[in-house]
Amino acid sequence: MTQNPLLDVEGLKTYFYLEDNQVAKAVDGVDFYINPGETLAIVGESGSGKSITSLSIMQLINKPGKIIDGTITLEEENLLKKTGKQMSKIRGNDIAMIFQEPMTALNPVYTIGNQIMETIRKHKNVSKKEAQERAIELLRVVGFPRAEEIINEYPHQLSGGMRQRAMIAMAISCEPKLLIADEPSTALDVTIQAQILDLLAEMKERLDMAILLITHDLGVVAEYADRVLVMYGGQIVEETAVEQIFENTKHPYTTGLLDSLPSLEKDMKRLGAIKGTVPPAHSFPKGCRFSSRCPHVMERCLESNPDLNEVESNHKVRCYLYN
Amino acid sequence: MQSNSQETLSTHPEMEPREEQKKSKSPFQLALRRFMKNKLAVISVFVLLTITTTCALAPLFTDLDPERTNLLLIEQGPSDEHILGTNGQGQDNFARLLYGGRISLIVGFSAMFFTLAIGVILGSISGYYGGKIDGVIMRAADIMLMLPFLVLALTIIAIIEELTIPLFITIIALTSWPNLTRIIRGTYLSLREQEFVLGARAIGASDIRIIFRHFIPNAIGPIIVNATLMMATYIIIEAGLSFIGFGIPQPTPSWGNMISEAMNVRILREHPEAWVPPGLAIFITVLSINFIGDGLRDAFDPKSKER
Numbered sequence: 001m002t003q004n005p006l007l008d009v010e011g012l013k014t015y016f017y018l019e020d021n022q023v024a025k026a027v028d029g030v031d032f033y034i035n036p037g038e039t040l041a042i043v044g045e046s047g048s049g050k051s052i053t054s055l056s057i058m059q060l061i062n063k064p065g066k067i068i069d070g071t072i073t074l075e076e077e078n079l080l081k082k083t084g085k086q087m088s089k090i091r092g093n094d095i096a097m098i099f100q101e102p103m104t105a106l107n108p109v110y111t112i113g114n115q116i117m118e119t120i121r122k123h124k125n126v127s128k129k130e131a132q133e134r135a136i137e138l139l140r141v142v143g144f145p146r147a148e149e150i151i152n153e154y155p156h157q158l159s160g161g162m163r164q165r166a167m168i169a170m171a172i173s174c175e176p177k178l179l180i181a182d183e184p185s186t187a188l189d190v191t192i193q194a195q196i197l198d199l200l201a202e203m204k205e206r207l208d209m210a211i212l213l214i215t216h217d218l219g220v221v222a223e224y225a226d227r228v229l230v231m232y233g234g235q236i237v238e239e240t241a242v243e244q245i246f247e248n249t250k251h252p253y254t255t256g257l258l259d260s261l262p263s264l265e266k267d268m269k270r271l272g273a274i275k276g277t278v279p280p281a282h283s284f285p286k287g288c289r290f291s292s293r294c295p296h297v298m299e300r301c302l303e304s305n306p307d308l309n310e311v312e313s314n315h316k317v318r319c320y321l322y323n
Numbered sequence: 324m325q326s327n328s329q330e331t332l333s334t335h336p337e338m339e340p341r342e343e344q345k346k347s348k349s350p351f352q353l354a355l356r357r358f359m360k361n362k363l364a365v366i367s368v369f370v371l372l373t374i375t376t377t378c379a380l381a382p383l384f385t386d387l388d389p390e391r392t393n394l395l396l397i398e399q400g401p402s403d404e405h406i407l408g409t410n411g412q413g414q415d416n417f418a419r420l421l422y423g424g425r426i427s428l429i430v431g432f433s434a435m436f437f438t439l440a441i442g443v444i445l446g447s448i449s450g451y452y453g454g455k456i457d458g459v460i461m462r463a464a465d466i467m468l469m470l471p472f473l474v475l476a477l478t479i480i481a482i483i484e485e486l487t488i489p490l491f492i493t494i495i496a497l498t499s500w501p502n503l504t505r506i507i508r509g510t511y512l513s514l515r516e517q518e519f520v521l522g523a524r525a526i527g528a529s530d531i532r533i534i535f536r537h538f539i540p541n542a543i544g545p546i547i548v549n550a551t552l553m554m555a556t557y558i559i560i561e562a563g564l565s566f567i568g569f570g571i572p573q574p575t576p577s578w579g580n581m582i583s584e585a586m587n588v589r590i591l592r593e594h595p596e597a598w599v600p601p602g603l604a605i606f607i608t609v610l611s612i613n614f615i616g617d618g619l620r621d622a623f624d625p626k627s628k629e630r
Contacts, residue, residue, distance in 0.1 A: 097525040
């Protein structure tokens with residue numbers, strides 16, 4: 001790397017302490033970095049730790065969860081050393097977040113404008129009037145033609161796609177350096193999905209921010225990401241540039257994910273599937289966490305978990321098939 | 324659809340439609356509109372307002388002092404001067420009805436606000452933070468609910484030597500906060516899981532801000548409904564305690580005191596004008612408040628059937 005990364009996560013471990021002294025290792029030793037202006041995608045099934053990783057960056061992990069180890073460095077400052085107050089200045093201002101479910105992510109009792117203005121006035125020292133003007137401008141930027149009216153409307157008057165636009169307006173209101181988008185298009189219908197993701201890409205260009213895109217849709221990854229992390233069982237199993245993941249797939253889990261995508265070129269009767277489900281985070285298999293579902297499982301896979309090794313330049317894989 | 328509306332609007336972008344156009348309805352305005360459709364509840368509001376203003380403006384309706392005794396005019400029947408006659412101490416029943424209404428309504432209102440304050444504070448702490456503090460508050464509520472209310476209230480009143488109205492209100496509030504606290508806590512527990520709360524934290528809002536800005540407004544429906552219904556209960560409690568002589572001390576009039584004065588077979592038989600009006604006043608007031616409460620519940624809960 002020539003430049004300094006914007007966000008550098010090292011050895012992040014977020015565990016959930018369950019009843020009966022069980023420990024769910026939702027995120028177990030995750031290292032990654034995001035360069036300024038870059039889109040990094042994290043893909044994986046439900047339960048692979050993607051969302052917990054993003055919430056850990058924001059430090060919004062609720063009990064019984066706890067970040068027990070690691071560093072999260074944003075522009076040379078370790079976020080894990082910040083106090084609650086310092087952190088609430090960073091949230092929304094330097095790092096913003098948009099959520100999966102636009103139906104519940106806006107407070108039903110306030111107007112859209114009111115909620116956008118709240119963010120602006122929280123972080124910027126501006127008058128109510130200035131905040132309102134800014135809110136209208138932001139709504140225009142995210143593609144509302146009737147911005148002056150929308151600021152006086154309530155969330156229940158907007159459709160899902162419009163609410164997600166409003167969420168994006170709110171998230172970019174303080175021009176964050178990093179935007180965490182946790183499955184931003186999953187709850188929307190397909191035509192709106194593309195609009196929302198295009199909007200995110202456009203905002204990224206305009207504000208020169210980095211995006212951490214959490215998704216399980218590899219199509220979205222191919223379209224919008226620069227680099228990809230594949231997560232499984234709270235760990236990164238493959239990390240590479242986006243072209244590599246499709247053309248030079250290494251990890252059997254990634255192969256499985258790609259096989260389960262429908263394809264126009266191949267004539268398939270049935271979609272491929274990865275057998276089984278992600279093992280619960282409190283009882284991973286002893287060796288490689290994917291060993292219980294892996295088609296290439298070997299004896300050593302059952303005994304120890306492989307490390308994440310750089311097998312080619314800028315292509316890391318956690319699998320014994322490659323070392 | 325998106326592009327369509329863009330075209331139609333871009334044709335006249337200069338127009339300022341804010342004043343002319345239909346105003347966006349807030350959830351409160353929508354609830355108010357639903358409330359206004361409920362005839363019984365609206366009538367009840369007028370009845371309650373009439374009773375309240377009549378009692379508040381008591382000096383306009385009678386010149387007599389409700390506490391002045393006149394031993395020469397005991398247990399008089401209705402006359403021009405004493406519309407509802409006089410009681411055993413020669414006090415004017417009509418004046419006592421109006422001034423007594425003040426006391427009964429004030430007790431009901433104030434006890435409600437006091438309980439509301441306790442309930443909102445404890446319920447918010449309990450529901451928002453959870454954990455140990457929640458356990459402590461909820462166990463305290465359990466203990467309070469375990470003690471029979473009447474026995475508890477009577478014991479405290481018996482211990483206190485000089486009962487004043489503020490003290491009486493305090494006792495009622497301090498013995499009946501657990502219900503509302505539980506309701507608020509319950510509402511918060513479901514709100515806590517909503518994504519907009521996480522969203523609020525993601526933009527850097529503090530705990531206090533989240534409670535005041537995001538929780539209370541969303542919980543306002545159940546809070547208002549229960550507070551209203553509670554007020555009716557408190558008016559009954561005041562009347563009941565006064566009736567058995569543990570309520571508002573004489574000679575201060577209250578509706579309960581007036582009925583208590585009629586606790587005598589002869590007065591019950593011969594002087595219905597002494598006890599029917601306060602009884603009716605309690606009945607109508609409590610009924611109106613309950614109808615209002617029901618109306619509010621239906622208005623705030625869009626799922627409830629429309630009648």
